[in-house]
Amino acid sequence: MTQSENKTALVVIDVQQGLDNPHFGRRNNPHAEKNIALLLSRWRSAEWPVVHVHHHSSSVASPLHPTHAGVAVKPEAQPLPTEPCFIKSVNSAFIGTGLEAWLTERSMNNLVVVGLTAEHCVSTSVRMAANLGFQVTLVADATASHDKQDINGESISAEAVFRVNVASLADEFCTVCVTQDLLD
Amino acid sequence: MTQSENKTALVVIDVQQGLDNPHFGRRNNPHAEKNIALLLSRWRSAEWPVVHVHHHSSSVASPLHPTHAGVAVKPEAQPLPTEPCFIKSVNSAFIGTGLEAWLTERSMNNLVVVGLTAEHCVSTSVRMAANLGFQVTLVADATASHDKQDINGESISAEAVFRVNVASLADEFCTVCVTQDLLD
Numbered sequence: 092m093t094q095s096e097n098k099t100a101l102v103v104i105d106v107q108q109g110l111d112n113p114h115f116g117r118r119n120n121p122h123a124e125k126n127i128a129l130l131l132s133r134w135r136s137a138e139w140p141v142v143h144v145h146h147h148s149s150s151v152a153s154p155l156h157p158t159h160a161g162v163a164v165k166p167e168a169q170p171l172p173t174e175p176c177f178i179k180s181v182n183s184a185f186i187g188t189g190l191e192a193w194l195t196e197r198s199m200n201n202l203v204v205v206g207l208t209a210e211h212c213v214s215t216s217v218r219m220a221a222n223l224g225f226q227v228t229l230v231a232d233a234t235a236s237h238d239k240q241d242i243n244g245e246s247i248s249a250e251a252v253f254r255v256n257v258a259s260l261a262d263e264f265c266t267v268c269v270t271q272d273l274l275d
Numbered sequence: 276m277t278q279s280e281n282k283t284a285l286v287v288i289d290v291q292q293g294l295d296n297p298h299f300g301r302r303n304n305p306h307a308e309k310n311i312a313l314l315l316s317r318w319r320s321a322e323w324p325v326v327h328v329h330h331h332s333s334s335v336a337s338p339l340h341p342t343h344a345g346v347a348v349k350p351e352a353q354p355l356p357t358e359p360c361f362i363k364s365v366n367s368a369f370i371g372t373g374l375e376a377w378l379t380e381r382s383m384n385n386l387v388v389v390g391l392t393a394e395h396c397v398s399t400s401v402r403m404a405a406n407l408g409f410q411v412t413l414v415a416d417a418t419a420s421h422d423k424q425d426i427n428g429e430s431i432s433a434e435a436v437f438r439v440n441v442a443s444l445a446d447e448f449c450t451v452c453v454t455q456d457l458l459d
Contacts, residue, residue: 239443251439
């Protein structure tokens with residue numbers, strides 16, 4: 092299919108250096124970035140639409156504040172000059188950005204979502220996309236989570252955070268697949 | 276404080292009969308409704324603002340379709356005639372409703388959120404409220420989760436779904452407390 096035939100946009104969220112800051116804790120799915128690169132390559136070779144979303148925190152204490160090196164996009168997800176980038180300052184890719192209008196104007200109702208992190212910006216963006224009427228596919232092994240603490244201060248592993256967050260999205264907000272499903 | 280002094284709105288989400296349908300699986304926090312009733316009583320006796328959000332599914336197969344008995348609000352969360360109710364058809368209380376405008380017009384920037392379910396409509400509404408600029412407090416023991424399956428078809432207990440969903444919201448989107456903290 093050419094771009095005019097496939098309107099499914101690959102939406103790449105927050106694949107930025109600052110999310111490796113130790114402040115965020117240990118992460119699962121170390122191959123997420125490699126998978127994102129594979130998907131980007133597939134989309135680009137077919138001339139299907141690619142959209143990038145980058146986080147610029149409004150808090151100077153955040154590694155993703157635009158004055159910090161952490162705001163930089165990782166090599167695996169560098170946008171091409173022809174690909175639109177939407178800058179957000181909250182978790183949802185659809186609040187304070189032109190993303191919804193950009194997709195709607197192009198009749199792009201189907202989204203494949205990848206990026207970081209599963210529990211924060213990816214989950215929030217998938218939820219809102221679905222509630223706005225988009226058909227969403229989440230690529231589980233092209234996203235990842237960090238360790239968390241529960242409300243009693245007990246540690247929850249990144250794997251458990253990831254597992255529950257993806258399960259909480261599945262069926263209710265999106266279809267869940269893995270990278271290889273989309274490459275085949 | 277009187278209502279004019281306390282602008283913190285108690286937002287009660289989807290406390291509806293249909294969420295007890297066996298279709299949704301086993302639930303944790305059986306005392307969530309009792310806690311919601313306690314908070315409603317506290318807010319009403321102080322004349323603080325209360326807002327209800329009810330789900331009317333657009334799918335006739337859902338127990339929460341408006342033609343089904345399950346759409347009914349549980350006794351513990353019946354609105355008073357003076358309290359506004361916003362009807363939604365997606366997970367977010369802020370999409371397709373007048374809730375954001377109603378709160379903003381009244382300068383109600385602080386929300387205390389309770390209701391069902393932690394992983395679906397409560398999580399989505401808390402995330403979007405925070406991203407829209409509201410200060411949100413989630414009352415953990417006044418919400419609850421259902422069992423889920425992970426992407427491999429393995430069961431995840433309602434307790435684990437709840438624990439991770441609340442931990443994924445905490446600090447990033449809201450402050451988390453328990454009912455007694457607000458009653459004291």
